[in-house]
Amino acid sequence: ERETSISRGLEALEAKAQSANMCAQRLLLIPAEAKNAGGVSHQIDVQKELLETESWRLLSVDPTAVIKPSLVQLKDQFLREWQQQQDAKIEAEDAAQKRDEEKQERTEELHRLKEIMQQQELEEKRLREEHARELEEINKQCKQYTERLNAGRATDGKSVVQSRGELASLQQKYDDFMNTSKAELRELDACLSSELDVLTDHKMRIEQQLQELGEHLRGKVATLRDYDCSA
Structure with a gap:
């Protein structure tokens, strides 16, 4: 009966030792060359042959002295x-959120600049149409005065002089109008060019920030992947 009890006890001990060894293997503690073993053997073997002589050495490894500290x-x-x-994940999430906020701000700013450019384009179109109408009216008046001048040459010298004065005045108005129109168009073109430069600069900055964010997140993903593989 005593031998039977001892035999059952040894069987139970061997079962627990085997379970502990399987767990240690999953944790990369077995064999001694495993990643987390540190060159130390963590495998528990039940040495039945020492039961009668050196029972204190029944287990090949002392769980308290070797396995528990490991x-x-x-x-x-x-x-x-x-x-x-976790810190890397939080940092990546914070960085992504910051980039999203900056991207949203840049997007809104780009939208505002586009609206300004559209308004300026409409204003330029209006000015061109207005200038075209004024030029047409001036040309019409020039034609009328020329006709009057030609008619006056054959009838009344005073009318000729008067018409020439009116024509000279009209010519001066025409020249002033053309100079003013050119100056306004140059100013409008310069403004549009400046806004376009700002728009292009913002676009390049957003692309740079998105590229940096992508590289940052790829680094964090690689770190998480390495951790998952090692675990």
Whole structure:
């Protein structure tokens, strides 16, 4: 009966040792060359042959002296790595949120600049149409005065002089109008060019920021992937 009891006890001990070995293997503590073993053997073998002579050496490895410290160290290591990954994840999320906010601000600013450019284009179109109408009216008046001048040459010298004065005045108005129109168009073109430069600069900055964000997130993803593989 005593031998039966001892035999059952040994069987139970071997079952627990096997379970512990499987767990240690999953944690990369077995074999001694495994990643987390540190060159130390963590495999528990039940040495039945020492039961009668050196029962205190029944187990090939002392769980309290060898396995438990390794488990504590491994747990601390996992906690540190997990915390690092959490910090990296939070940092990546914060960076992504900041980039999204900056992107939204830039998008709104670009939208505002586009609206300004559209308004200026409409204003330029209006001015061109207005100038065209005024030019047409001036040309019409010039034609009328020319006709009057030609008619006056054959009838009344006073009318000729008067018409010439009116024509000279009209010519001066025409020249002033053309100079003013050219100056306004140059100013409008310069304004549009400046707004376009600002728009292009904002576009390039947004593209640069998106590229930097992509590289940052790819680095974090690679770090998380390495951690998952090691775990």
